[in-house]
Amino acid sequence: MKDKSTWRAATVLVFAALLGACSVSEPNGQGDQAAGAGGATATFDLNAPTKGPNGEASTPATSIPDLSDAEVAKVKAARYKVAFLDAGTSTWFNAMRAGANDEVERLGMTVVSTAQADFDPAKQASQVETAMARKPDIIMTLAVDPVSAAQAFKPAVDAGVKIVMVDNGIDGYTAGKEYVSIVTGDHYNMGEGAADLMNQALGGKGKIGYIFHDADFYVTNNRDKAFKAAIEQKYPNIKIAASQGFTAESQTADIASTMLTRNPDLDGIYVSWSAAATGVLAALRDAGNNHVKVTSIDLDATNDLQIAKGGNLFGVTADQPYLEGQVMIRLAAMSLLGKQTPPFVTVKVITETRDNLVEAWRESLHQQPPAAIMNALKK
C-alpha cells in the first residue's frame, strides 16, 4: 500500500504544481506581457533627453577637456592609488579596464586593488572594505545594487575617496558630494538604435520576436524598454508577435526555437545583449532559417563574425567602454586637483553593421576585430 499512496501523492503534486502555474499565467493572457521590460511602453518618451539619477543634464564624454601638462605633472607627482571594483567580467568590462589602465599609466597612478563582484551586492560590500585597507585615493566602480550600495560604499565616502561610477548611480548619493561623476553609455538610445536597425533589416515591415532580460537591472531594462517603445511608436508596420523574458544567456536558444515553433513567419528577433544572442543564432541555424534578422546590443567576437558573413545577425548597437574607463580616471584626477567635474557624462552610441565593423570595434573597444572577422570581411 505504501507504494501506491506514494504514487498517488506525487502524481497529485505534479498536477497541482503545473495547474497552479497555469492559472497564474491566465490573467496575462499568453503570459507574454509579464513583468519588467515586457510591460506597456506606450507612454515611454523616446525624445526625452537622457538624464542622470538626480535629473542632471548629460555631458558628452568627448567634450571633457584633457588635463594641461602642468596638471598632468602635478597628478603624477602625487602618485595616486586606484581601486577597480567591477560588478562582473566580460569583454565590455575588459575594455573599460583597458581604457582606465592606459589613463592610470599616463597619469602616474598605481592600481592597488582589483576585484569583481559577480553582480552580487554582498560580495561588492566586502570588496569595498577590503579595498579600503589599501587606502586608495580613487575607486572606480559599477554599483551592483543602487540601494544597498549606499551602505556598502559608506566607508569610502567617509574616508574622502574619490568615487567614479559607470552606468548605475547610488541611491541618496549626489555628484560632487559622495561621488565625482557617473559615466555611462546611453542605454535608451542603444535600445532605440537596435529598433532602427531592425527597421532597416526588415525594410520597414514585418513580425518580430522580442526576447528581453527578465530581471530588475537598470542597464538592460532601459535598453529593452527603449527598443520596444521605438518599435511601437516609430515603426507601426513592424509588429511584436512574440515576447519572452530570460534570466540566463543559456536560455535563449530554447526561447528562440519555441518562438519559431509558435510563429514560423517571424521576420526578426531582438535580444537584450549580444552574448545572449548566440543562442538565438544557434536556434536559427538548427531550424535552417536564413530569413530571420537579429539585432542586439554590444560587440561580440563570435556573433560579429555572423555580421561579417552576412548571416542572421544584421547589426548591433554598442557604447564605448574603453572611452568610459579613460574618462572615469580623468574625471577622478580633475576632482583630486580641485577642478569642477560634470556630474553625468555619456558616451555616444555606435551602430555596427557589416559596413563599419572595423571602425565600430576601434571606437567601442579600442581593438582590432579578431582575425576570423577580418578574413570574413575581405570576402
Add this chain to the structure above:
Amino acid sequence: VAEVLPQTQDEHPAAAQGPGDRNARRSILGSVDWREYVVYAALVLVFTFFAVMAGDRGFLTGSNLLNIVRQTTPITIMAVGMVFALCAGEIDLSIGSVVALSSLVAAVLLRDGSIALAVAGGLGVGLAVGLINGLATVKLRIPSFLVTLGTMSVVAGEARSITKLQAVAIENSTFNFLMGSGSLGPIPILLVWTLVVALIGHIFLKETVFGRHVLATGGNRGAAQSVGIKTQRIKVAALTISATTAALAGMLYAGRLNGARYTLGEADLLTVIAAVVIGGTSLFGGKGSVVGAVMGSLIMGMVNNGLVLMGLDVSQQMVVRGFLIIAAVSLSLRERAR
C-alpha cells in the same frame, strides 16, 4: 509456488527490506524495484501534460521534439558521466567549468590546428581535470565534494583567462557539423551523440565487470575491497569519466553555437544532478541507471521547452520547474519505509 517465492524474494536485497507479511502475489511484485521504472511514467506524464496544454502551440511538431533533443544533449551526456561518479559514491561539481574550458581549448586549437587536435585538446581537459579530481579524492582522502568544488573554481578561472573573456568563433564547418550543428537527413547529429553516449554508458555500467565494480564500490566500499576490488582505481576512473563527458558536452555546445565562451555550462550543474537523480540514481552511491538519467534529462528538457511554449514568464517557470523536480525525485528516490 508460494513456498518458493519468498526465498527468491529474500535473495533480492531491496525486497528483503520490505515488510515480511506480504502475500505471495505481492512478493512477485516486490521482487521488482518499481522505482526504477517510475522515471518512464514521469516522462509519459510530463509529455502528456504538455501535449494537452501546449499541443496547439507546436509542442508535438517534429521540429519541436527534435529541438528538445538538441537542447538536452549536453545535459544528457554530462548526466551519463555523473551517473558513474554518483554510483561510485562520489560527486563531481567541476563539470560546468570543464564545459567552458574544453570548449575554449577546442576553439583556440581549431584556429590553426586540425579537428583531431582540437578534439584531443578538449577531451584532454576533461581527462586531466578528472584525473586530478580522482587522485586528490583517493590519495589525499578529501571528499570529492570538496575536491571538485576547488577544481570547479580553478578551471573556471582558467576558462576566463585563456582568452581574456573573449568569445572565440569556430569557423571550421566540419567541426561544427560533427559537434552539434549538423544533421543526417532529418536526424540532428546531437541525437546521434545522445544515443551513442547513452548506449556506451549503459553497457559499461550494466554489462561489464567495471560497471559492477563501480556499483559495488559506491554501495559498500569495505565489502568491495574485501572481495578484491581496487576501489581507489574505480573512484578515479569514475571521476575521470564524469569530467570527460563534461569536456565532450563543452565541445558539443561549441559546435552547436559555432563558438566558445567562458559562460558556457555555468548553469548546468544542478540540472545535471536533477536529471540523474530523477532517473533513479542514488546520491549516496551504489545504485544508478544510465537510461534513467537520459530519461531524467529529457524530462528536464521537455519541461523547459513546454513551459516556454505555454507562454509562462521566467518566474513562473522557475516555480513550476522546482515543484516538478521535487515531485519527480519523490517518485524515484524516496527511501523505502523501514
